[in-house]
Amino acid sequence: AQSVTQPDIHITVSEGASLELRCNYSYGATPYLFWYVQSPGQGLQLLLKYFSGDTLVQGIKGFEAEFKRSQSSFNLRKPSVHWSDAAEYFCAVGARNTDKLIFGTGTRLQVFP
Amino acid sequence: EAEVAQSPRYKITEKSQAVAFWCDPISGHATLYWYRQILGQGPELLVQFQDESVVDDSQLPKDRFSAERLKGVDSTLKIQPAELGDSAMYLCASSTAGRGMRNSPLHFGNGTRLTVT
Secondary structure (H helix, E strand, O other): OOEEEOOOOEEEEEOOOOEEEOOEEEOOOOOEEEEEEEOOOOOEEEEEEEOOOOOEEEOHHHOEEEEEHHHOEEEEEEOOOOHHHOEEEEEEEEOOOOOOEEEOOOEEEEEEO | OOOOEEEOOEEEEOOOOOEEEEEEOOOOOOEEEEEEEOOOOOOEEEEEEEOOEEEEOOOOOOOOEEEEOOOOOOEEEEEOOOOHHHOEEEEEEEEOOOOOOOOOOOEEOOOEEEEEO
């Protein structure tokens, strides 16, 4: 069965510092992979997605993620964090023949000035 | 940019009462989803519609939850009777995907925050 693990529940970084949020998935084949961001009291906004091809994908707001098949990972990165990036980040996996998404439990990002 | 509309934003209800949430997807989106997000967790799919038909309701607690999308456009999720454990954010999402989401990722509404007292 598909599953997603986000090992970091809470991460705190200083504004301007680099960021990496970890995501590991379990799936029998190459899945569709997504990162969503959720601000407090809001819905989820898609940051980026990976379906196939180049394993480094660029998203909105300066985020990127790298798919590593050997490690079953899809980590999210940003070279310089802004205070407005403080939010909850969710990694999700989708099977290639369905529309169903399985979400991880999320990582809460706190940014200090 | 078009949005998924949900109402109400917040709902407080007493246990054993009935409660309903409404969702209007992005125009033209045939697939509609209801997710439940318990505080501190990721969203969990409750039900998926393709047009007016239910595609997946395997995680919907059918003894108390019901969902409908009568005309294949907007949708209502109902809980009767509500229990304390139903307190959560209920998110609606839509996409143009039929089978597979390669060309149409999910677009989420802002959700309804339900508190059961």
